[in-house]
Each structure stands twice: as C-alpha cells, then as structure tokens.
Amino acid sequence: MGVLSHLRVVEIGSSAATSYCARLFADFGADVQKVEPPTGDPIRHCAPLTPMGQSAWFAFLNFNKSSTIIDPAASDAITRLEAMIETCDILVDGRDIDPANCPSIDIAAIHQRRSSLTHLEASWFGREGPYAGFTATDATIRALAGLIKLVGPAEGPPLHAPDFQTGILGGLWGFIAAASSAVARMEGEAGRSWSVSVFESSLTISEYLMFEASARGEVMRRIGINRFWPVFPGGIYETKNGWLGVTTFTPAQWHAFCDMLGLSELRDSPALVLSEERLQHFEMIERHFVPRLKARTAQEWFAEGLKRKIPIVPVPNLSDLLLDTEKRERGAIVPIVLGQEEAMTVGSMQRLTLTPPRRGGKVPAVGEQRSVADIRTHPSLAAVRSSTCIDAGRQPLRGIRVIDFTMGWAGPLCTRTLADLGAEVIKIESTKYPDWWRGVDRRSPYVDAQMYEKSQAFCVMNRNKRGITLDLTQPQGLVLAKRLLAGADVVVDNYSVDVLPKLGLGYDVLRTLNPRLVMLSMSAFGANSLYRDCRAYGSTLEQGAGLPIVVGNPDGPPVMSHVAFGDAVGGLNGCAAVLVALIHARNTGLGQFIDLAQIECMMPFAAPWITVQSIGGMPPPKYGSRHPQFVPHGCFRCSGEDSWVMLAAIDEKMWQRLAILIGRPDWAIDASLQCAEARRCIEDEIERAIEAWTLTHDADQAMSKLQAGRVAVGVARQPTDLLRDPHLGSRGFLQEVERAFIGLHPQPSMPIRDGSGPFAVRTAAPTLGEHNSEILSGLLGLSDTKIAKLASEGIIGTSMASERAGKRNMSRA
Template identity: 75%
Template sequence: MGVLSHLRIVEIGSSAATSYCARLFADFGADVQKVEPPAGDPLRRSAPLAPSGQSAFFAFLNYNKSSIIIDDKDPNAITQLRTLIEDCDILVDGRDVESADCPLIDIAEIRKRRPKLIYLEASMFGREGPYAEFAATDSTVRALAGLIKLVGPVEGPPLHAPDFQTGIVAGLWGFIAAASSALAQVQGGAGRSWSLSIFEANLALSEYHMFEAFAAGNVMRRIGINRFWPGSGPTGIYETKKGWLGVTIGTPTQWRAFCDMLDLSELRDNLVLVLPENPPPDMEQIERQFMPRLKARTAREWFAEGLKRKIPIIPVPEMPDLLQDAEKKERGAIVPVLLGEEEGLTAGSVQRLTLTPPRRGGRVPAPGEQQAFANTRTHLTGTASASSGCLDANREPLQGIRVIDFSMGWAGPLCTRTLADLGADVIKIEAIQYPDWWRGVDRRSAYVDGLMYEKTMRFCTMNRNKRGITLDLKRARGLALAKRLLAGADIVVDNYSVDVLPKLGLGYDVLGTLNPRLVMMSMSAFGADSRYRDCRAYGSTLEQGSGLPSVIGNPGGPPVMSHIAFGDAVGGLNGCAAVLVALIHARTTGQGQFIDLAQIECMIPFAAPWITIHSIGGMPPTRYGDRHPQFVPHGCFRCAGEDNWIMVAATDADMWQRLAILIGRPDWATDTSLKSAEARRLVEDVIEADIAAWTLTRDADEAMSELQAAKIAAGVARLPTDLLKDRHLRSRAFLQQIERPFVGLHPQPSMPIREGAGPYAIRTAAPTLGQHNGEILSGLLGLSDAEIAELAKEGIIGTAMLSEGELAKIKKMSSA
C-alpha cells in the first residue's frame, strides 16, 4: 500500500504531460483510471515501438494505471464519464492537447457538486494569448522556449533532442500543483482548479540563460556541438582512448586540478576560463591543447582519476552501459516493465522516499484493462463549508509549511523556490564564509568589495520569495541556532555533497530524533548510498551521465548534450515533487522521513523509450538528427537573415497535405503514394529541400505565422534572450517586475501553474546576504539585540561576503 493509496485519479484526454503527472501518483499507490477511446490513447502509437508494436514511450508514461474504454458514440458515454469523475479525488485533463475522442462534459458543473475535487487542465500554451491556438509538437514548443537554437554546429542547423522532453517537465509541474492541493486538503482545504501551460513549464530549463542575458546584455549564439555560451570552462563531451568523457569545469580549483591531471602547467593559472565575469575564451584553442591528452586513457580511467582530484568528469554511457548498471536497478532508477507479453526495462520513479518508497516498475494496461491495487481511499463527498472555500481562495496551498534551505546553485534553490512560490516559509541559510556559489565564485577583493555577489541575476531568479539568514555552521553557536530552526521546521533541503551536513552533526540520524515529523531531502548528484557518492557534479554532469546524449545528434556523430545544465532544473522539480509526497505522509501520520534523491537519476526518464527498446530487442538507438522517428517531414530550417531558424513538423497526413500546398507543391498533396510517413521518408531529402527553399525567403516569424495559419506545427527557434520580449508571454503577464537592492527593477518568471487567469504573484525579491538575520533570530528564536550583535561581532552571522584574503586570514588564525 503506497503513501497516496487513499487517492483516486482520473486521467482524460491525451498528452504526455498529463499522462506523466498521473503516473507519478500511481508510483506512490494512487488508483489511476485512464480513460481511452475504443482505439486507445493516440500515444499508444508513438514511436519508438517495441518488436510487438507497442509504444515504449506510452509504456513509460502509463505503467501501473488501469484503463477504461468510453466510446463517445455510446448514448451513456457522458453518464459513464461523469460518474467516474464524481468518484475521484483528482481529475487530470489533457483534452486541450488532444481530446482522444473524450465525451464532452461540464467540469464546472461537476465541481459545484464536488468542491473537494482537485482539477488540473493542461494545454500547450494556455487558453489565452497569441500562441493559444497553435498547432504544436514537443520540438516546436522547445524551439519557442529557447531550448534548441543554442545546440549544434556553429553553421547550423540547430540540433534538437528527441521528442520526449516537454511532457516530462510539464508533467512534473502538474504533479506539483495537484500534490500541493492534496496536501492542503489534509489540513481541511477545499478543492483547487489549476491550469498548466506546457510551453511555460519548459521555460524552467531556459530561465537561467534568459536572465543571464538580461543582466549581461549580450546576444548568445551557438558555438558548436557540446559547447555552450559563453564557453567559460570546458563543458562538453570528449573522446578518450575508449569511450566518451563528460567534462565540466566550473571553479578555479577544478580548473587547476584538471590541468594538473593532464600535465598542462602552462594553462593552470589562466583563470579567464572559469570566471564568468571575464570575456569568453577561445575554447577551440584551449581544447586543442587538452583533447589529444584525453585520448591517452579510457573514460573509466579518467573518471577514477577525477574522483581522486574532485573534478566533475564522468563516462558518457551508451544504452548497454545503462542496462548493465547494477546500482541503477538496485536503487529503482531502472525498473522492469511488462508490455503485454514483452518484458523490458524502463525508467523508474526517481522520488526515492526511504520510508514510503515508490513502486518498482509495473504493467502497462491493455485498453480497458483494470489492475487490482490495494486502495484505502476515504475521500469525503458532499459540499465543503463556505469557510474552507473562502480560506483556500486567499491562501496558497503550502501556507503554514516551514522549509530550511541549505541548498546552493540551481537544483536545490529551484526546489525550494517552488515551495516558496506556493506559500511555504523558506529560510535560506548561507554563511559569509561560504555563501551560495550562484552569487559568484570570484573571491578577489574587487569582486567582493564591489558587492558583485549581490548583483547576479541567476541568484535573484532562484531565490525570490525566501527569507535569508547567515550562520557559520562550523562554529558551535551557529550550529546550535540551526538546530533550533530545524526543530520547528517541516522540511529541510540540501544539495551539498552527501557528507557535508552529517559531518556538521546535521544528518538525518540527528535531525530525525530532534524533530520526528521532519522531512529531510538530500539532493546529491548520485545518491547517498551510491558508489559514486563522492563524485563532484553539475547539471551538465548529470546530463552527460544519464544516457540521453547517446540518442541525440546525427548518425555516426558524437554524443550530444542538449543543455548546459539540463540536470539542475530537472533535479529541482523532482525534488519538489518528492518532498510534497513525503509531507502528505508526515501530515497524516506524524512521521517524517529521509529522501535520498539522486539528481542523475532524474535525467534517466528522458532516455526511457530507448532503454525499453534496447532492453527488449538489443538494438542501438537510431539517431535522427533533426528528423523524427514518426513525423515526416520534421526539421529545423533556415529562414531569411543571419542564423534564423524555424522548426517545422507534419504530424499526420492532413497536415502534410496542407504543408505541401503552402510551399507550392500541390502535386505532393494529391500524390497518394506520399500519404504515409513511411513513404515520405524515402524522399525526405527532396521534401526538406523544398521546405528549406520556402523558409529561406521568409522572416522566421513570418514563416511561423503562415504555417500556423494553415494549422501546421511550427515554432521559431528562439534565443533565451528573445523570451524577455515574447508577445505570448507578455500577453499572459508571465514576466513580473520586481524591485531589489543592488539590482533595481528586474523581471522574474512566473510559475507555469495557475489557479486563475493570472500567475501567482511574486511576493518578495531574493534576500540580500543575511538580510533577515535579525527578523529570524529575534522573531523565531527569541534572541535579544545584544545576542545578535555578539553573533555578528564573532563572525557567526553577517551581511558581507568574505574575500579570499579574509578567508585565508581566518584559517590561519584558527590553525594557530
């Protein structure tokens, strides 16, 4: 029996986002009833297909669910569907993406009778705005979201990753919305109604570049396969004597260790490479010096060497490597899945709750098949009181939840930012000796004295709606104050290396005794019990080690990364989902627990279809470049002007005919031999040449307007900076203007989940260093002004970052 076994979920319509959202509930025991038409969910026909013809992507999205067939032509169809919905706790609706012949039903009328019902409705772009009626695919959405243009060779075309990304990211956001509502109901709240924009959900992956561009004022550009703007520090995939090696160098210490490892003393002190405040280096020249040396040893050998030197490097696995990884199976990152009579493997739940773990794999339901799971749901029917409905109307779902945030960078802060956006009181703990490294890693006096650490947009973006305090946890008084805060908290989140908090005396063995209802999550790169637990990692390391690069790129080419720090945002969203599940359990039972979230495992779902195909048939994944396993044509085509591109896809025969007519080939539209995608693939080069000739004469936005007017899936390949003035985002008030000291008025992204027409308001800007020391120490812990002043005098708290020289002086004094 799972922690969510008291919930019944009904899933209608067809979209990867809503399917994944519902499956996350099934992972923890919820009874998920998937409504399908007699022909089945269209996603059952999504490539890649197993030898039996079953969709590997559908399998990943839907194991452990039940299936109910409702024929919209049946006179009783509406009654059947209404009865099903009225008996559920959460309705997940993907009809706006693909109706899947779902009978028309009045959700608003049902919610009047069932005010406890939680409702989540997904759409590609939201119900309003210039893009609202756009025909779209996964790749056209990612093109518009700034996630394609920066990837690939300098000359183009931009390279897109396989079409299984937007639904996974958006599904996580949908789950966060619905799970936070379920948590609010534990405390007596009414139901909530959410809308989810799949496009806006995926901006979580591009917002880092988006706001760095706002701060720097530069226009990013594509600088080559496995290279990322602005190119400071080697971040990419490199060939070795055997296998490929992922490398990410982000600090001066790592750069020096990397040079020492390769015996490159002449480069060792060239810190222009790793300080982002400096101009971009000539990475091609730098790579020419170290790439030949990497070929002297295997990827595995370099990895072992990197572990000793604390360098973020990792072997880049192929599919067989993933399937043979015993640790991935032991931890539940790769699990068995049954597709009819075929037994395969797929990506498992990555929300590794240790007390109430998720299911490990399962069966994909045949159309109409019910799966028997123990269910203890006890939802209350009838009407909620007027007071509870009014209360919810003025309260965020996580109001009253306290979070202690020990995280830095992107992944952990995104997790806690999302909790804060939903109403939690998040207290971010830094130290003047070691503040959040997204304030900057430059410790030179000019940087520190100029207060540059208060001016980084990346920090401001990830830490809004939080309160900030500084505590030196290496000093007894600082540690004692932290424990007092933790004693009254609901959640603690850290994304340090696995041993950092335990060595300080803040491990779960201590904190669980101090506060038995505390949910503690460690967001390490590989997991607390992993044999790689000591490996240093960034978001890029997680992508490099996930298996995803092995399925991206052109046939015969190298593995290709799709985003410089893809793993960070994905880890943050998965972390948020995990703590919400654990908190539901804690609020109903009084039991806290430890969550061992391995961020690298959070990336494996993006490779799930190829894991399944390879596990069943043993075939290596086909690399399609910008083409597609199902849609023909499909690609990124050059438009007029310099480096302007548009993603175009024909998803069915009717769309193909409209595209052929639009580009001036009506003969193709009437040619019955080209009706099927398989037939068009035989002449794909010719088709692409004609599309390219058509787009090349048009401005990218003009081409998109013409294509969308004909209901053809198309999206301009945007730069992240373009999103700051995107007309659709502007119409939906997605960017909110916030005032902050040292930065001034600046934009902040909204959450992609909404309860009304507008986004959740951003309440406060990111804290300055130690901004809320007095407020928290006096207001929560009852310290006097004199005690607080003494803490500041001793350097246990403070509001100014210490420079390299000041740190060295303190270390010298403490060792004397």
C-alpha cells in the same frame, strides 16, 4: 499500500504531460483510472516501438494504471464519465492538447457539486494569448522555449534531442500543482482548478540563461557541438575508450583539470581564471587538452577526477545503464510488462525511504483494470475530510516552514517552488560559504564592489525566501540551526552527501530533534552510491544519464543540450518528492529521509530508448533533426542571420496543408505520399522544398503563415528573445520586482495557475544575511545584544568574505 493509496485519480484526454503527472501518482499507490476511446490513447502509437509494435513511450508513461473504455458514441458515455469524476479526488485533463474522443462534459458543473475535486488541465500554451490556438509538438515547443537554437554546429542547422522532454516537464509541474492541493486539503481546504502550460513549463530550463545573459549583456550563439556559454570546458570528449563528460566551472576545478592533464601553462594563465574568460579562447584550449584525453579511457579519467574533485563522468551507452546494478537496486531501472513483452524502463526518482514508490509494474491494455489486490478499498480523501472554500489568494503550502541549505540551481529551484506555493522558506548561507550562484569570483575587487548581490541568476532562484547567515562550523551557529530545524516541516540540502552529517546535521540527528521533519538530500548520485563523492553540475547529470547518446547525427558524437537542465529537472523532482512526504507526514506525524539522486532525474528523457534496447538489445538509431514518426521534421533556415523555424508534419492532413502552403499542391494530392514512411523516401527533396520557401520569410512570418494553415511550427528562439515574447507578455508571465543593488528586474512566473493570472512574486531574493535580526529575534527570541555579539564573532554577517578569509570547503553535489 502506497503513501497515496487514499487518492483516486481520473485521467482524460491524451497528452504526455497529463499521462506523466498521473503516473507519478500511480508510482505511490494512487488508483489511477485512464479513460480511453475504443481505439486507445493516441500515444499508444508513438514511436519508438518495441519489437512487437508497442509504444515504449506509452509504456513509460502508463504502467500501474487501469484503463477504462468509454465510447463517445454510447448513450451512457457522459453519465459514466461524470460518475467516475464525481467519485475521484483528482481529475487530470489533457483534452486541450488532444481530446482523444473524450465525451464532452461540464467540469465547472461537476466542481460545483464536488467542491473537494482538484482539476488539473494541461494545454500547450494556455487558454489565452497569441499562441493559444497554435498547433504544437514537443520539438516546436522546445524551439519556442529557447532550448534548440544554441545546440549544434556554428553554421547550423541547430541540433536537438528527440521528443519526450516537454511532457516530462509539464507532467512534473502538473503533479506539483495537484499534490500541493492534496496537502492543502488535509487542512480542510476545498479542491482547486489548476492549469499548466507546457510551453511555460519548458521555460524552467531556459529561464537561467534568459535572465543571466540579458543582465550581462552577453550575445549567445552556437559555437559548436558540446560547446556552450558560459561554461568552458563543459562538453563531451573522446577518450582512448569511451566518451567523457567534462564540466570545469570554478577556478579550483580548472586548476585541478589542468594539473590532471599536465597543462601548467594554462593553469597559471591569469587570463583563464574564470569560465567566461576561458570561453573566449576555446579553440586554443581544446588544442591542448583534447589530444591528451585520448591517452586514457573514460573510466580511468573518471577515477582521476574523483580524486581531484573534478566534475567529470563517463557518458554511458544505454546498455551500460541497463546493466548497472546500482541503478537497478535503487529502482532507477525497473521491470515492466507490456502485453506479451517484458522490458525495463525508468522508475520513480522520488526515492522516499520510509514510503518508497512502486518498482515497476504492468502497462494496461485498452480497457484493462489493475487486479483487485492492487486497488485500495478504503474511501477517497474527499470522503473522509470535510472541505471548505478556498481563501482567496491563499497559497496551498501556507503554514509550512522550510529550512533551505541549498546553493546554485537545483536545490534553490526546489525551495523556490515551495516558497512560490506559500511555504515559509528560510535560506541559510554563510559569509564564508554563500550560495555559489552569487558568484565564484572571490577576489577582492569582486567582493568589495558587492558584485555578489548583483547576480540575476541568484535573484531569480531565491525570490519569496528570507535569508540568514550562520557559520555552521562554529558551535553557536550549529545550535541556532538546530533550533530552527526543530520547528520546521522540511529541510532541503544539495551539498555533497557528507557535508551536513559532518557538521552534526545528518538525518539521524535531526529526526531525534523533530520526528515530523521531512529531509530532502539532493546529491548527484545518491547518498549510498558508489559514486557519492563525485562532484557534479547539471551538465554532469545529463552527461551521465545516457541522453546524449541518442542525440545528434548518426555518425556524430554524443550531443549535450546548451543549458545544464539536469539542475532544473532535479529541482522539480525534489519538490515533487517533498510534497509526497508532506502528505504522509500530515497523515501520520512522521517525517522521513528522501534520497534523491539527481542523475536519476535525467533518465526519463531517455526512457523510451532504454525500454526498446532492453527488449531488442540493439542501440537505438540517431535521427539528427529528423523524427522516427513525423516526415518532414526539422529545423529550417529562414531569411536573416541565424534565423530558423522548427517544423513537423504530424499526420496526413497536416502534410497536405504544408505541401500546398510551400507551393507543391502536387504532393498534397499524390496518394503515394500520404504515408510518412513513403515520404521518408524523398525526405531530402521535401526538406529542400520547405527551406526554399522558408528562406523567403523571416522566422516569425514563416511561423505565422504556417500556423494559420494549422501546421506545427515554432521559431527557434534565443533564450533572451523570451524577454520580449508577445505570448508571455500577454499572459503576464514576467513580473517586475524591485530589489536592492539591481533595482527593478523581471521574474518568471510559475507555469501553473489556479486562476486567470500567475501566482504573484511576493518578495525579492534576500541580500546576504538580510533577515538575520528578523528571524533570530522573531523566531528564536534572541535579544539585540545577543544578535550583535553573534555578528561581532563572525557567526552571522551581511558581507561576503573574500578569498583572503580562506578557501571555501563546502561544495554542492
């Protein structure tokens, strides 16, 4: 019996986002009924395929579900489907992306009869806006979301990862929406009707660069494979044996990297202290260190990096991941059965230690039900809890208190999402060790000018929170932190694994103070990992998760994304895990420890390839900008400087429309070219013809004409272009917020909505120690005299200490 075994979930339509959302419920024991037409979900035919021709992508998305066939031509189709929905708790609806022959039903009428029903609807772009009717694919969404243009050689074309990204991001956001409703329903609230935009879900990855680059006035551009603004060195490099992922962000990490390689001149150069400064000299710096990395193996450099606290990691082949004993023991790699084949795939990364997820399972054939022993028999949540009307404007997590010990991107995104959904989040920093996204420059000019209050990235990640400062190295600071934790529901940290335990704030201590407390630890490799001491950023997580191995040209190196999206993915998974634990805590009164390894959160993006390799034993092919299933597929140059569109022909009819649009009607009627594999024989010729047409249009014109002809295409945007995107503007995605030091600035909305508009950003990010008095007096009852004494002793404060106050000794995982 899983922690969510009281929930019934029905999944209709076909989309990767809704399938992944429903799988996350199945991971924790929910009874998930997948409704399919007699021919099955179209995703069952998605490449890559196993040796017996089954979709590895479908397998990853759907194990531990049941399959129910509903033939839309049957006289009782609507009656059967409505009966299923009216007895479920959560309806996960992908029909707007692909109806998959699902019978037409009136969800609004069902919701009137069943106010307890939570309905989640996914779409590519949302119901309204200029892009609402666009045809899309995973890659065209990523292009529009600013996730493709900055990857690849400087001269182009942009390179990009295979599909299987937007569905995971959309599915995570969908799960967060539906699970937050499940938390609210335990307080007697009715169900909600949610919508999730897959496009806006993908902006979770690019929003950091969207705002930070705009604030700095930086002009981003491609500068070569595995080189990215604003971190350098931050890429994948060849060694004597194997590839090594390197990220050196802080001055201390750069100094340690230079010391490791014997590059004292670079180490001591005052022009290379900060990452942005080094990026201006990347060719010179690479000439020095790239040859030296080839003197030793990736594993040997990794061992050196551990000693020196440098974020470096070997880039594994997929076979390395499959043989990794630790990943199997943790459930990151799990066994599945799909028909007559046995395989391995990526398991759940929401590692709740008291109520763990399932480890593997069976992929249902069309119409196959899980065994009776696997399906829970007690009533659904809807049947045992009374529901009331939703309080207009009430956030689902209102009344939940979160203590936030996080820095940077991953942890703050997790707690920001909880705050956006209504939780009271109290962010704890120190004047000596503030959130490093306020800036890592500790030199006096930066600190004295209070530049740490002007970081756009910090402000985006920490809205809707209150902030205090506490020096946890002093006894009184520790006592105050424990008092806050005693009254909290959740605590989140993404420090290195030993930081809080060494301070006396480990879970073994906190659960005695507060048995209902949910504690989320977001370390890079996991609390008990052999590599628990490895320093890591989002880029490190991507490098170590296997994804770069399947990205890039067949004869090229492993390729990273231009943005360290391991952070954002870790944050969303952390939020999802907290919501599951909150459901359990509300049911039982018991909290638990969540051991989230952020590197495991990146593995789903390579899951289909891992599954195929686990059966056939052969490394997957690399396609560059091409696709294993769609022909043509790729980035095509348009008129203007560095102007591109991402295009895909996903079926025969779309191919015919594309051929006519580009002036090749002969191809449209050529029977020998109606099959994608037949077109692959002349793929070079087709690509030249497409580019000859796109070069006569600017990118937006090309997109407009091709979309009018119902061809899947999207402009390859820069992240900063999204601040002026007409679709986002029409949907009110960007909200203007006033804050001290930076004034009026834009904030991105969540991609999930329970109405026509986005959730409002209620408050700007806190300045350092902004709410010291408010929280210490209001929550803990301290007098003004006591608060003043804490300030005089340096336990609290509102100004960042410069490097003269001592070196920071806290670091994130």
